[in-house]
Amino acid sequence: MNLQDFPPKKRDKLGIVWVIFLLLSISLLCVSFFWVLFFSPTGQSETVQVDFNEFLTTNAPVTPPSDQSIFHVAIASMISPQHTFEVYGELVEYLGERIRKRPKVIQRRTYREVNDLLVAGRIDLAFVCTGPYLQIADKGKVTAIVVPIVHGKNHYHAYIIVHRRSPYQSFGDLKGKTFVFMDPDSLTGSFYPNSLLRRINETPETFFRDTVLTRNHTDSIHAVSYELADGASVSSVVYDYYQKLRPEKTKDCRILEVSEPLGMPPVLVGANVSETLKERIRQTLLHMHEDPYGKQILERMNVDSYVPAETIRELYEKTKEFIPTGMKPKFASPKGVER
DSSP, X not given: OOGGGSOHHHHHHHHHHHHHHHHHHHHHHXXXXXXXXXXXXXTOOOSOEEESSOOOOSSSOOOOOSOTTEEEEEEEOSSOHHHHHHHHHHHHHHHHHHHTOEEEEEEESSHHHHXXXXXXXXXXXXXXXXXXXXXXXXXXXXXXXXXXEBTTBSEEOEEEEEETTOOOOSGGGXXXXXXXXXXXXXXXXXXXXXXXXXXXXXXXXXXXXXXXXXXXXXXXXXXXXXXXXXXXXXXXXXXXXXXXXXXXXXXXXXXXXXXXXXXXXXXXXXXXXXXXXXXXHHHXXXXXXXXXXXXXXXXXXXXXXXXXXXXXXXXXXXXXXXXXXXXXXXXXXXXTOOO
């Protein structure tokens, strides 16, 4: 017997009953799914906590956290926030397991905010760009412990990129065009292109028609790919990562010029981190490539291994030349910074 065997009025009622039953069944399945995902022991992971919005004041008294099992990790936004956690999430989790502490990841939109938190002693560990590090290296508040080796190299470059169909053949051809800067304190995304302008007695205001500030290298690459800007200066570490693992992001870009070698972005520890913990973190990262699981994580990051930061001290000294002479870091409070 099927529904057509019932009289019209009964068919209508039964049809309504079946619709209600179907909707209730779907609702129950959805509730069960989300309960398992977010509340069951197997569906919930508490290893890494990511905080995109919490504000850590830089003028508050520097006191040890109440929970000594937690350590704060800052990741400068060299790539988009979502992709940052994709890339660094496994590394931070791996590190937390090895040093037996629960990492709390703090992301900020600007390099200056991360520097503020480091100088104020509110961050234990930070993955930063070279430019911001060189501005606070002599403050005695942070220590560079390791740097990554990428494709066998302990240095990286700034790439001046343009659209692949563009006619530009040199940086000078971008005069009167639209150019993308990444962050005011970025070595590759700001200091390097400004050094090119100083060599020809120009400024961004006099040389370019318009300038754009993106806050991360991913968006700078997108701006050129989608022809929203004529050129940009980006980190070779980020560009090469996409070129190898996500080539669709760079397929419409062309490298116009390459900078001289620059000191690799370091991993920093704050002044309040004990020597014992500092050494545990250092040794974990230095030997990560020797562990099969650690090696897999590094491969997904496009990193060969980590080496002691002091091995490139001379390179850092040369890299300082790209930061304007006499420039002093101004540590503005993150309050009021647009998120």
